[in-house]
Amino acid sequence: MQYIFDQGEIVDESMVSVSVRNKGLNYGLGCFEGIRAFWNESQNQLFTFRIQDHYRRFYNSGKALHIQIPYSPIELMHWTVQLLRKNNVREDVYIRPICFKGSNTLSPDLLDPFNRVSIYSTRLVYIPKPALKVCISSWNRSGNNMIPPQVKSTGSYLSAGLASSEARLNGFDEAIFLNDLGNVCEGPGENIFIIRNNQLITPPISDNALQGITRDTVMQIAINHLQMPVYEQSIGRTELYSADEVFFTGTAIGIKPIINIDNRIIGTGNVGRLTNNIRFFYDQIVRGNHPNYLCHCTPVY
Numbered sequence: 001m002q003y004i005f006d007q008g009e010i011v012d013e014s015m016v017s018v019s020v021r022n023k024g025l026n027y028g029l030g031c032f033e034g035i036r037a038f039w040n041e042s043q044n045q046l047f048t049f050r051i052q053d054h055y056r057r058f059y060n061s062g063k064a065l066h067i068q069i070p071y072s073p074i075e076l077m078h079w080t081v082q083l084l085r086k087n088n089v090r091e092d093v094y095i096r097p098i099c100f101k102g103s104n105t106l107s108p109d110l111l112d113p114f115n116r117v118s119i120y121s122t123r124l125v126y127i128p129k130p131a132l133k134v135c136i137s138s139w140n141r142s143g144n145n146m147i148p149p150q151v152k153s154t155g156s157y158l159s160a161g162l163a164s165s166e167a168r169l170n171g172f173d174e175a176i177f178l179n180d181l182g183n184v185c186e187g188p189g190e191n192i193f194i195i196r197n198n199q200l201i202t203p204p205i206s207d208n209a210l211q212g213i214t215r216d217t218v219m220q221i222a223i224n225h226l227q228m229p230v231y232e233q234s235i236g237r238t239e240l241y242s243a244d245e246v247f248f249t250g251t252a253i254g255i256k257p258i259i260n261i262d263n264r265i266i267g268t269g270n271v272g273r274l275t276n277n278i279r280f281f282y283d284q285i286v287r288g289n290h291p292n293y294l295c296h297c298t299p300v301y
């Protein structure tokens, strides 16, 4: 039996139902988060990673969308830990909190006061390949005055779905969005980094990339442990092709090397040395094995 959190209690998932009239389903009026918990085998412990930051972003998503999330971040953290315990999770899992509008009226407005929150967890290996072949999407990332890109709104993932599906139908593993100015933005569910001359470069948030939590962790690793200069600056499409290394970051995907873009080989065509170094630190940090980052790891048991 799988338990989920729904409307203030932990319940058997098979007992939960959602009205077909709800506005999350009809219009994509909702917001969500993606959090991970990592199993530490040697310590026999499960840690959530940066759960406070995720719930803070969840709140800010709600704020931007007129969705008042009916539980505090602390309450949601508490419920998440309870849920993982109830499901006796002893492996790496992905946790999905979602808040969506109810079904009191038909109109696609965000002013309906009923906001429903659920949380579930699942095993997830997101794109199970060691390194990716990707393409620039024909779909652009939505702009700030369209669907706000700094918000994890359920509706905005329609363009993610279009871009990922197009990429896969064309024989690629994933897509890269440009923004409406033609600058490199991010993947459908990932931030993007390039390495050039030992420098780490990622698009600024103002280029319509999500303020990723993994993105932030990677920048800290590069600065604190690899002494790499880090720049948040606009990246042109052709700069991708000539980069030494390119990789995606995200809670779902982790740190994923990109070795081919638009049928151009990136660097040597193999996983880069610096990408591997960053990934090494990331794996230590998220699993509670690095003393400097224990404050980011919340023990479940």
Ligand SMILES: Cc1ncc(COP(=O)(O)O)c(C=O)c1O
Residues within 6 Å of the ligand: 034, 152, 186, 187, 188, 189, 190, 191, 209, 210, 211, 212, 213, 214, 215, 249, 250, 251, 252
């Ligand atoms: C569009 C988009 N960009 C980037 C990311 C990566 O963000 P994070 O590292 O916080 O998971 C995600 C996933 O949350 C995403 O959906």
